[in-house]
Amino acid sequence: MTDAILEVEDLVKHFPVKLPGIARILWGGDLAVHAVDGVSFSLRPGEIFGLVGESGCGKTTVGRTVLRLLEPTAGTIRFEGTDITHLKEPELRPLRKRMQIIFQDPHASLNPGMTIGQSIADPLIIHEAADEKEAKRAALEIMTEVGLSPAEQMYRKYPADLSGGQKQRAVIARAMILKPQLIVADEPVAMLDMSIRSRVLELMLDLKRRYGPTYLFITHDLATAKFICDRIAIMYLGRIVEMGPSKAIYADPKHPYTRALLEAVPVPDPTRRGRKVLPRGEVPDAVHPPAGCRFHPRCPVAMPTCGWEGRDFVDFLELRWLSPEIAAAEAALGPVDQWTTAGLIARRRVRDADPGALAGQVRAIVANVESPMTQAIEAVGVEDEGLVVRFRPPAPLQPKDVEGRLVECLLY
Amino acid sequence: MTDVVLEASGLRVYYNTRRGPVKAVDGISFEMNRGETLGVVGETGCGKSTLGKSILGVLPPGTTVEGELRFLGKDLASLPREELRKIRGKEIALIFQDPMTRLDPLFTIEDHFVETIRAHEDVSKTEAIERAVKALASMGIPESRLKHYPHEFSGGMRQRIMIAMSLVMNPKLLIADEPTTSLDVIVEAQILEILEDLRRVYKMSLVLITHNLGIVAEVCDRLAVMYAGKFVELGGVRDVFRTPVHPYTQALLASTIHLESKELFSIDGLPPDLVDPPPACRFHPRCTYAQEICRTEEPAWVEYRPGHFAACHFGKDFL
Amino acid sequence: MARDGSLLAYVLTRILLAVPMLLILLTAVFIILRILPGDPVLALWGGRTPPQSAIDSARQQLGLDQPVIVQYFTYLRNIFTGNFGLSIGELYRGQSVWNQIAIRFPATVEIAIGGMTVACLVGIPLGVLAGSNRDKPIDLVVRLFGTIIWVIPIFWLGLVLQLVFGVWLQWLPANGRWSGADAPCAAPSSCPFRTGMYTVDSLLEGNLGHFVNAVAHLVLPSLTLGLVLSGFFAKTVRANMLRTISADFTEAARARGIPRRAIVYRHAFKNALVPVVTVLGLQFAILFAGAVLTEKTFSIEGIGILLLNSVTSKDMTMIQGVVVFYATVIVVISLVIDVLGAMIDPRIRL
Structure with missing residues (x-):
């Protein structure tokens, strides 16, 4: 297991609920959003690992915490074998070159005051990996590769002159210019129109073939995840409920929540309509997550031992x-x-x-x-x-190995 | 007694900007029957939301609207302002993409209902509240939450409140503009089932505006594909999905990533600027089949099968 | 959570938070007055160099010979027991600081409230009209009015009003707070208590003639102050109306068939009010510091004049008294603004 690029063990991230000092004294105790509540996984070199779940499940928080953009509350994060959980920023800096992030909103990710070329070359200069001339050459090269051509001309343009798809290409180019080992891609295509999503995904696959980075691909879209990911983890309210090879999970989902998600995805085929079996209600508040299995109040196959309270x-x-x-x-x-x-x-x-x-x-x-x-x-x-x-108190719940994947459910 | 609820012919909506008129809707004609669901599909900026708003007449001031819109035989453009207001919300209701911002944050849910009901009917506040309670209960929202403010609800609940509020007047036509786009997939599926039930139980007609072809396939009877302010194809959902005639429809279907996608497909180029759209067929700069005629001559709106229309010079080649 | 109690809980929390805020302000006043250049003791002698013994005794009297930390706690104790000390300036020497404030503050309150009333009555409706009729003639007129009235020097407007209504037409008194000998409640037996605000005092007396007298004197200063502010108010309200009238929820309200009147006044206006209350409230607080120019123009002895005089005569105890008093007023007003905001906007509550 030591050859993993990234190993995450029992990661916990709680966000304290902001109450003014006096309110805290009056109402007693601190409240916290349990965004991530004990998550473990590891990324093998060169794979695309998908973190999939609905909004508020903690997938974005996991992505930011493993890069130490957020401070973990508990747990360990190892990057290329080094424990980076508590590394100080100066020690972290050389590692940051090797791990990059792509955000969901390409419009907000580029500095409107810098040209596209400057933005893309910037990481090289910040990390003192190249002088300005070399940085520019590297930027032009990567720009051609991501399809921002003619590169010389695009180099001088400002973000406002680009379409959403082009901006996202620029963001990807900026992440790739340092040839990182790990890229966290947080909903990289969610804001793009259907007709250009494919092109951005193809670009990411293409870059992977060429440079072999490992992707942590965060998405709410099960279809995209199925297409692009080698392995996936399904998250619900801060926990991973099912994790394993995409093929196995999509062919035969085991956790009732995974089943519900897949059932709910609309199928673009009018001949296959039918009534769906859907879980009731919505994802509950992460300040007070349900006891036992967090999905139990909505689960269609829940049992008396699942955590009723x-x-x-x-x-x-x-x-x-x-x-x-x-x-x-x-x-x-x-x-x-x-x-x-x-x-x-x-x-x-x-x-x-x-x-x-x-x-x-x-x-x-x-x-x-x-x-x-x-x-x-x-x-x-x-x-x-x-x-x-x-x-009655709930039965203890632990992830179990079920047909080649981990499932956290009392059914197994 | 005809079954046609809504009839649009030659509808044009131009937003007047400094750069010139933005031709958001540019010559659209269609009919809608009682109890029917029509899906309007297109990408960002194709004018589909403008189409929805123009039916209700809630466009910003200074917008040019031409053509004819008939609702139950009445020409909406010729109605006095007050008459039109009485139709809005009572006969035709609109629900929006982002339920988070569509409720007034300073008023409780009860206030919203009472205001809406009393804007259309002369009833007491108590009666209005009773009707609100019933409508909310049918959406699974308990009476105890009536006095809550919008920010105290989740996105899915707010959308159910919006639906309950449009339902309470029992409208004949419901226009839903991306009603599930900001919601998660399970809640999305729940809301779609509610819309489906509404149509069945109340014989309501539904215009469902969306970018998601999966949603159209699951709930619509007919489908209109919109590109750059125009309909390029209109027909029964099964027909259009099985044999799409217009190259844009074909490309859109191919580029949709779904659970059974085998390969990735994307459309080259960008959607046009609606201030200065390409001449003749507006899709020609991005179309792989484009010929000289596509640049010079506007394609006719041809009925290829009963009820299946498209505007493409080479439509019959794709049948 | 406890919903019905949420506003009350907010108010209680907010009051508790006001205490540290006041302490911080008082501390800041203490520090600033001590690092400011100019020795107040020397100022007592008006520029002449006094004998060392006189300096020492004055220092002792003022407590300036004590360590700073002791001075600080004495200062706090005095404030909380209402002991603001005696004036050391030339103008008010030996008089109680607190008395001076108590005499003048009511006059300031009267023109502040009067000016605020005029500003709200004129500015808010104009702002609503302009904001709901964007780019129509009425909007252009209001914007023009707002700009012109805001740049007019306040004393010039005051002088013009004095000239027209006080001198030519002689409808209203041109200056002062009172015409005639005895101010209302001059005789202690005639009122249960005295506020120093002539309008209120004359009502306490039950003397309608006195009330008319007091109000007549208030009209011109209030108009002067209020008109100048109304331009700013109209612009603020207009800007916020423009935002709320094109908001998503107003569009949704139109789609539900809500009449235009209700959309403008119930939805757009109420939402526009949330930020407006804060801006206008702070403006009100500033008025309490005394509208020096208005007070000067209309010869009204208010807090503004008092502060001006004590600054020019380096009357440290008086300055300290007025500033401390003003800090307290600010804390109270910002508390009221926040509570008002929470009453309008449920999201501000906890």
Whole structure:
């Protein structure tokens, strides 16, 4: 494993939620967005490794943290065998030459005050790898290679004179001019029109054939990832849920979330329409990620052991009461904001009713609704004059080797 | 009683700028039937969003609009301003690409609903709220969130709120301008199913403006391909996907990267500047089949199969 | 999270944050006044060189012989107990600084509020009209008005108004705060308490004639100050209206068939107000420092004149008093601005 270009182990990145000092004292405790919460993977030389997931899953944060553009909260990052997790900036500088990043927005990535040529030659000068004359020659050369020709003429143009596709080529040229070992490409084609996306992807493949860099390719687009990546990792709420060779995963996805993603992608073939089985709702807030498997509240094949907790019960009531009849019949239990939750417990304070009777009503609902959530309830009872719904703790969850890929799911 | 909901003929929309008029929509004609979904597909800047806005008459001041737009037989251009306002939101509704910025940040969801309903009907606030609760519940948003502000919702929820708000007046025509582009794929699929249901249950007609051919294939009955302010092809979705007539449609289909793509394909060149578009066939500078006639003569709008039109001099060669 | 309490929580947090802000401001005032050139003790003698013993005793009296840190804490203690000391300038020597401020501040408050009212009543509607009718004649007229009124020297406008309404037409008094002998509430028994603002005091007395008298004196200075500011207000409101009237959500509101009136006044105007409140509020705060030129033109003894006089006579205790007082006013006003902003815009709340 030591021949890996990049090795990431148990990477964690939390962003503290910005509360003014006094608010923090008043409300107590620090909140944090759990953007990346224990992610491990390694990149083999010359491969294209895809990090795939929806917005907010932490893929962009991973990309920036492995380049130390963001400081990791915990974990280790090794680049070409060197532990760079805690390297200071001066020690990191010589390594930075060998790892580059391509951002999503080509319009914002180029300095509008510099010509395209200057921008592309700039990394050589910053890293003192060439004098100005050599840098210019190298820039002209790479510009021809990425299709910014005639290079002499394009060299003098400003970003404002270029189309989106041309700008992204310039950004790629700037990343490639140092002939880096690792390129983190963060949604490099997401902002481009369909008709020119292919050209930029082809360029990236072409440069790889020629110079053999390793790509960490970050995208939300499963089709692009399938086309370009050798291996992929599917991320959900800061965790990798499935990781392995693209071929295997696309042919036979194992994690319910991977399946859901692939099912949801629209197919450009009107003869193959059909009702889709989609997960409910949206990705939850990363400040309070769900317990157990983070996908469990939306999972179509969830089990009682997947991590059900107090707030799942409250969400269940909220959905249930969308129907006015049921809401009226169960008015004594509502409204939803009378419920508080803490971990495995959901609690409702009862003032002017008999808590025992309410507990009976909840038990009846739980008995009538058969779902993994209700099956995970350990007890419904009365504690300190309040109604309490208590869940069983979830089963421990670990990534497992399933048919040549890692899957983090209790099904296996 | 005809089943035609909307009829456009020779529609032109020019934005007047310092560089001259931007011909965003330049001579478009089509019809829409009750309960039908028409997909309008094109790349950035082809004028597809302008087309949607022109149907509602919500273009910026100083825009030139020519041609005829008939909604249920009424000529929209000849209607007084107040009449037109009453049609907007009640008979024709529009939902936008970016639900994040389309709700007023200073007003609660309840305020938005009450305002919309009372702009069209003389009902009490209580009744308006009741209807809002029902519409939101049908989109899976609980009553407890009525008093929340837009920034307290996720993107998918905001789009469901926007749909609920256009639904509450039970419009006959819904125009959806890239309704899922800013959303993730699972939420996108959820929203598309909602739109599909709306059409089935309420017999609503839907104009779906998008750059994503996959979406068109999944929800539309007919498809119009737009390039540089003009329709280049229009027909049933199955027909157009199976035998695309216009070279631009062919190229667009080939360049779409989907889960079964075998190779990468891209269209050379850039979309034209709509202040000064190429003469005759506007696609000719980028077309691999272009001949002399494509530069000099505007191709006719020919019906190649029943209901399948295209504007290409060599259309029959591709059948 | 606790939704209903969010505005209240915001206000409480904001008040708590105002305390350190005030402390920082007071500290800054202390430091600046001590590093400024010019010895206040020498200024006591108006340029003549006093005997060393007199200097020493004056220093002792003012506490300047103490270590700086002791001076600092004495300074803070005095401020929080309302003891601003005695004036050492030529003009007000020996008088209580606090009394001088208390006498003059009400006059400043009256013209600040009067000017602000005129500026808002004239400037905001003009800005809304111009912003919602971009490039139409009314817009051009408002822009022209805004530019011209903003460049007119304030004392010139004041003099013209005095001449027209005070001298020629004789509709309004041309200067001062009061005509006649006794100011309102002069006799302690006639009012429950006294504010020093003649408009309020005359109402406390229940004397309508006095009230008319006080308001009549306020009209010209308020108009002068207000008109000049209204140009700036109109421009600020217009610029923000242009932004909000072409915003995505206003377009969406049009698409929902909301009448134009509601779009302009409910949506565009309310959203334009968010930044406008901050700008106008700060302008209001500046008015409290005293509109020196207006006060001079209309011979009103306000804070502006007091500060001007004490600066020219190097009256360090008086300057310190006025600046500290002003710092407090600024902190309070910016608190009010922030709370107003949070009331309009829910996103500002926590």
